[in-house]
Amino acid sequence: MATLESKSLHDFSVKDMRGREVSLKEYAGKVLLIVNVASQCGLTNSNYKELNVLYDKYRNRGFEILAFPCNQFGGQEPGSNEEIQETVCTRFKAEFPIFDKIEVNGQNAAPLYKFLKAEKGGLFTDGIKWNFTKxxxxxxxxxxxxxxxxxxxxxxxxxIVKLFA
Incomplete structure (x- = not known):
């Protein structure tokens, strides 16, 4: 299990929508955009639309979007993993990986998000302020x-394009 002292995102494992462990080593050599998502946010439609555009355009060049549903902001991701998957795949046509619903802030924040926040803090606080922080x-x-x-x-x-070089 990776810790905050980890040097790379690839040291972490996360759970997929079905609860299976996925090593982020699988994404070594790829440019990643990691996003905490929600199905019922005012930013949902525009973000999923644009994330899909980026994914379609660059996935063959080694780009992946890793989406982590989170219900910590306004209760805007209340569904089960199955309901989230259905919404994301049917309504938003997302083809990038959607992982297990997690917490990104607080005592129960996922280790991956503790690492991300430690690596790149926010403007006034390291905490994630809302859905669709990237x-x-x-x-x-x-x-x-x-x-x-x-x-x-x-x-x-x-x-993103600069990182392919």
Whole structure:
């Protein structure tokens, strides 16, 4: 199990929607965008639409989006994993991986999110402020940037492309 002293995102394992452990080593050599998502947020439609555009455009170049449902902000992701999967795949047509619902803040925050926040703190606090906070990770598993919820995914495109070099 990875700890905050971990040097790379690839040191972590997370659970997928079915509760199976997934080693993030599987994503070594890929550029990653990690996002805490919610199905009922005011930012949901625009974010999923733009995340899909980025994923379709760059997944063949070694780009992955890792989405982590979270219900800590306004109760905007209340469903079970099955309900979330149905919503994301049917309504938003997302093809990128959606993982087990987690907490991103507080005592029960997922170890992955503790690491992400330690690597790239926020403006006034390290805590995640809302749904659709995004972390950009390079091919070596290093967190290179953090974007707030109001940063549209397509505004990140140039930063993603630079990491392919």
């Amino acid at each position: 972390f950009l990770v390079n091919k070596d598993g290093k967190v290179v940037e953090r974007y707030g919820p109001m940063t549209a995914p397509l505004k990140i495109e140039n930063d």
